[in-house]
Amino acid sequence: MNFFLVMNGKALKQMILIVVLAFITAFFLYIENRAYSPVFSTQDGPKAVYRGEKDVALTFNIGWGDEKAAPILDLLEKRGIKSATFFLSGAWAERHPDLVSKMVKSGFEIGMLGYAYVDYSELEESEIRKDISKAQVAFGKLNIKDIKLLRAPTGHFDQRTLKAAEHLGYTVVHWSVDSKDWTNPGAETIATNVKAAKKGDIILLHASDSAKQTVKALPSILNDLDNKGLKIVTVSGMIANGNARSIEIK
Known part of the structure; x- marks a missing residue:
């Protein structure tokens, strides 16, 4: 038994x-x-957007490097794309004022990637604020003072990041489609990873030197978005009048 x-x-x-x-x-x-704009958030607290309701947002992270950003900017301009959003680290922006100026003059949106490339999920809220504030000073010296969007440098964040960002007046932006271009899997694979993009998606790409194949993958990515009839907009434009629901970050 x-x-x-x-x-x-x-x-x-x-x-x-x-x-x-x-x-x-x-x-x-x-x-x-869900048909709503999904966000990460603390309960009844600040939010981090990772999707919108319509169109698509093409976003590029740049934390370091001297070679890959310029070719990507040139390609986007040749294709008539003026609504991409570039998330820049303050340290990189300080070293490349000419490229930052070119982005602004070309009409691209600038978001902040903190100052140093550090994992915000491993920092106290006060340390996160200090890193963001240091980036604010760096961008202020470049006469860029109206940045409203923040992306966690490594993509990892928690309540501390959301609270620090809200305190300093920023909206944290994540992504819903990851190209994985930083792994350098080949231009075709990068383009295939982005093919999953649909209405409302925020696409993550990189223009740092570690992402060696992004510029080769871009034409195929842009062609696919065009064939789907998806308009490329800035992140700010995407989330401007969208309704949002949230899941709790613990």
């Missing part, structure tokens, strides 16, 4: 585990397919 009780107990535990995993999977699928 004891033998059967043990077996039944194991079977019951396995069944409970399967049900729990199925519920979790269903929950995340539900969240990903």
Whole structure:
């Protein structure tokens, strides 16, 4: 009798585990397919946008390097794209004022990637504020004083980042489509990764020197977005009048 009780107990535990995993999977699928603009947030607190409701946002992170940003800017200009959003670290902007000026003159939107390339999820809120404030000073010296968007340098963030950003007047921006271009998997693979993009997506690309194949992948990416009839807009333009719902960051 004891033998059967043990077996039944194991079977019951396995069944409970399967049900729990199925519920979790269903929950995340539900969240990903909501028609609203999804955001990360603290409960009743500041938000971090990662999707919009219409169009697509093409975003580029730049934290370091001297070679890859200029060719990407040239390609976008040749294709008539003036609504991309560039998230720049303050340290990089200080070293490349001419490129920053070219971005602004070309009509691209500038977002902030902090100052140093540090993981905000490993910092105290006061340290995050200090890094953002240092970036503010750097961009201020370049006469760029109206930045409203912030992206966590490594993409990792929690409540501390959201609270620090809100305190300093920034909206944290994540992404919904990751090109994984920084892994240098080949231009075709990068373009394939972005093919999943649909209405409302924020696409993550890089223009740092570590992303060696992004400029080669861009023509295919732009062609695909054009074929889908997706208009490229700035992140600010995408989220400007959108309704949002949130899930809690703990």
